[in-house]
Amino acid sequence: MQSPAFLDGRLCALLALRDVSAEAWLDEVCQSLGVEQPRDPASAERLLGWRRQTLEALSASDLDYMPLLPDELFSLGEQAQGLKEWTLGFIEVVDEVADNELRERWSQALREALSDLEGLGRIDTDIDDSPENENDLFALTEHARMAAMLLYTEQHPGMPQVEQTDAPVH
Template identity: 30%
Template sequence: MALMPAAFDYDRVEQLFNEQSAAGFPAELHGHLVGRLAAGARLDHGTWLEVAREVIDGRGSLSEADKVFLIQLYDASLAQLAGSGFDLTLLLPDDEAAIDRRTLSLGQWCEGFLGGFGLVGRKGELSEEASSVLADFAAIAQVQTDLEESDANEADFMEVMEYVRMAVLLLFSECQPADQAPDQPPASLH
């Protein structure tokens, strides 16, 4: 599985959230972004920065470095989704973090995904499989975090995370407008 470039590790996003005294969560931001992209939306960079500010829900203004970082996160996420392989990496705490923290972040990621996906107007109905995936994501978003460190919990987490990753790719492939290249913004946006 290809990883998000090193500059996009969870700790970097968490630092941005801490600097902003943010009410939101780092995993939720990436989930929201990927949800919008998977549903077929393409945002120009200015619009993405406005969306990111709303999801971050911070108290300060973003520095130029933060803006560049968020634009790079957008571009990298879209490139991973539109890539020819299965390159999508969920922005979550690394494997060294406690299972509780990683599980909570996966739930936040799914919650963000549902929010972003739901904000995009789509034509036509979703397939039964896609609707089932969204229901699964809603269940994952309600995860309880009272987990002990164990091989069984680690295996369960990895299985659920891989399911989410593959399900996102399924939704992305199903929801792209036929007249739009998957990695290009719509003609109406500059």
């Protein structure tokens, strides 16, 4: 069974690269959990809400997507493990879906960001709770977040509309 962070990484990449449908997302999560279907309609709706919320955040003009990771109630080591798992899920989908032809169309910035994420999937998660490690983890999380949004925006030109200008009124 995969962690929520791993599944969220997969979800983010699937939305960016395949526009994963609600039905396909339910199948993905159920397969990961080793069940045929959600146990009840409320569980299914929660899983679909997760997909909907992630899609809305990725496509919003305010660029406020945040990976689903352990928060400050967890140790830095647990937070780092969550980031590592999110990254592994994200990269797994990129590796499964993105062929060389697609990758060649990506910007240099995106290719570099994804290369950095591959390294992030190998980070040491046995870290002490210290202000320096907390700052480093924040920076790494921000880098992963930006890479995810960059992948989404390059695969969905015009979404989000982050550079809209008001048209002059005549």
